[in-house]
Amino acid sequence: MNTEHARLARVARMLLAVDSILWAIFGVLLLSGAVSMGDVNAGYVRLMGALMMLAAAVLGVLASQVFRGWKVVDYAAVLVVAASLVAFVFDQIGWIDLAVMLLHVALLAVLIAAIRADRRTRHVGVTEDG
Numbered sequence: 001m002n003t004e005h006a007r008l009a010r011v012a013r014m015l016l017a018v019d020s021i022l023w024a025i026f027g028v029l030l031l032s033g034a035v036s037m038g039d040v041n042a043g044y045v046r047l048m049g050a051l052m053m054l055a056a057a058v059l060g061v062l063a064s065q066v067f068r069g070w071k072v073v074d075y076a077a078v079l080v081v082a083a084s085l086v087a088f089v090f091d092q093i094g095w096i097d098l099a100v101m102l103l104h105v106a107l108l109a110v111l112i113a114a115i116r117a118d119r120r121t122r123h124v125g126v127t128e129d130g
Helices: 003-032 042-065 071-089 095-129
Strands: none
Touching (some): 003 042, 003 095, 042 071
């Protein structure tokens, strides 16, 4: 792993971990009733809280496993972050949503840059050896 890829991989892991922590906090706040979703069914609130906790768990696993040699995990991270950006488009966007969207845009950019840096390293390595 070259230094550019290693640096980008560390940043991606850190941003995924921050994202995981944020989703967990939002999920706990929602499930505890500390934050209201307005005039919606209590079952819907519990479902959304549970989905937020699930998202936190998935992002936590990705944070610990991304760029550790399994390309499927690297691409899964890109897919998960991109899908969450799409989900934000269909939400009522407040300032918290906007901040999390910006985090996801930065995270997506770092993930893609790290994958590209890894590809460049592998391509150059094959050319030099072959």
